[in-house]
Amino acid sequence: MLNRTADNVARATPEPLAKKIRGISDKGLAWLFISPTILLLLAINIFPLFWAIYLSFTNYRANRPNEVVKNLGLSNYQRILGDQDIWIAMQTTAHFVFWTILLQTVIGFTLAWLIDRKFRGHAFWTTIILVPMMLSPAVVGNFWRFLYEPQIGLFSYVVSFVTGIPPTNVQMLSNVELAPWAIIIVDTWMWTPYVMLICLAGLRSIPEYIYEAAEVDRASNWRQFWSITLPMALPFIMLAVLFRGIENFKMFDMVNLLTGGGPGSTTEVASITLKRQAFESWRTGYSSAFAIILFVAVFGLANIYVKALNKVKQR
């Protein structure tokens, strides 16, 4: 009945229109649908990337549009790789990435393991733990700045209460030794729930029968953890490390809000240096070269890491 109706409609369709409709193949239709997305990607991702690569070989400055643009060859790259300040910024970034990932992974996995025990009220506590992750980094940065305030901040008073040090001496954001840790604490507080969530997914994916078999073999809890839980959750943990690693390598908002890279340059991570070069000093060519170096570094490290992740998954 339905086929007959369709046939009737097809026959009733005027020939020119029918030709037009028949003219678009399935493949053509697919291209038609995805082409806006591809054009958008080309415009906002691919073109700027190639443009930045081009600019990285020039002395172009965005604040001097009338100036002649000179080709400098590899000079910008050589200057960056020989710049002491850039290497200090890279070390600061590495320090920040290492400690945030370590703390977030350890605490995140521990929390996931505890939540996975399914104790009474675990759903409520899961929601509470997830709250920091749902806040805007701008909000988090601003309220932690107040918490760290040595004269009125709650953090200083808590530390003072525990250690007996006067609160005005707990200068988390002004002290050269403490400032990097102040940022690490905030980032860990905010993003540990994210790692916990991924680890929890990993733990929940381990089939129950494996533990039952281990129980039959009278394996201890410790043995079960080392031989079942950890290896089976490892791909998930590694995935969380990958996500957080990439995010923290380009960390900008929290550092900018909390310390602005200070005191001095003690918390000046690579992205802050890049922003200063690009939008404060207006060295567009130089900063494009720096951005390309950062991109290659993150892309290369991420690729190596993904290969390692695949190997772990195949085991």
Add this chain to the structure above:
Amino acid sequence: MKSTLKLALGLASAIFASTAVSNVAHAEDLTLCWAAWDPANALVELSKDFTKETGIGMKFEFVPWTNYADRFLNELNSHGKLCDLIIGDSQWIGGAAENGHYVKLNDFFDKEKISMDDFVPATVVGYSEWPKNTPNYWALPAMGDVVGWTYRKDWFSKPELQKEFKEKYGWDLAPPTTFDQLKQIAEFFQKRQIDGKTVYGASIYTERGSEGITMGAMDVLYSYGFQYENPKKPYEMEGFVNSEKSVKGLEFYKALYDCCTPPGASNSYMGEGVDAFKSGQVAMHMNFAFTWPGLQKDENVGGDKIGYFVNPKGPDGDQFAQLGGQGISVVSYSAKQESALKYIKWFANKDVQAKWWSLGGYSCLNSVVKDPKFPSSQPYAQAFLDSMAIVKDFWAEPSYAPLLQASQKRFHDYVVAGQGSPKDALDGLVKDWTQVFQDDGKM
């Protein structure tokens, strides 16, 4: 039916006409771009007279200081049409002139008989001229400003404190005339209990992100003998920027930061300084003069409780102060340049400038500031006048931004983070600045 139709047509025509009229009016509106601060509010008030006189409406785009340079330099660099008039920072003048962002005003000044001789000379050089000390004008001096100091007059006049201070330092507790005296006073007040509260010596500029620590450190360095370059050989900085006197000056600034600022004041600029003074935390407060009218009116620390003093002298008796303030320019990408020039002409008027001062703006017109009644017109007027007579300014080169970034980094690394020595910081600064000028082909 006919009358209803006529009524409807009439109503529609009236609505159309009124929309068209309002569109015409909007088309004539000028947009003035500036920083979001107290003087901007005064300018809004003042500009109502311009609208009344000319029928040209005024719109304002005010951006907080922390984003002011980023926002408006981006606007100018992208040849944006948002601003018809802009009150740009003094250091922008070189870049704005050379990159064609501002309209050159010489012909207009000649035509309208606006003479730069009628303005305070330091403001003409600082806000209008590029190249410096040449009669090429890109702005009309609009808002005079300079770094000076406020102090707690009520604390300074407490008999018990005066007695204790005299015993300790051998001179009367009074506004300092030298930087050594300033440090002694700051040390005296640091962590002292006054009216049941712990107070601190001084609030100084330490901000890293924009220009704060450079403005503060330079304010001290000038009086210690710092020079940007060899006066006889432009761009030769070795031995001038990092001279022994400059090293001593930077050392002093760090000592002042270490001994006498409130806890956590490692990123403090204009807003933070005002907060520290208003909340009764500090005995002295370094800040631009634009903050003074607001502080004078403050219920807790203003009135009889506040006093003002000029930047003190250095060890050799030299006395300078960091110039702030801005000139008003016509943006060359504006489609309403004629109306914008009308505004400049109106703003240069003597009566308008007098009203500008009375509303809280700092006029740069000689007839206003040299009026015999001027020093007594406000409690801070004399300190402002004296400060404006000793100003020096940062580089106003087209490359001022990388020059500023270099000094921000070098000063903050040494003063706040305590890395290296003052000599290292200034040697590093010479190296950075040399690189910038070499990139510009000036060395």
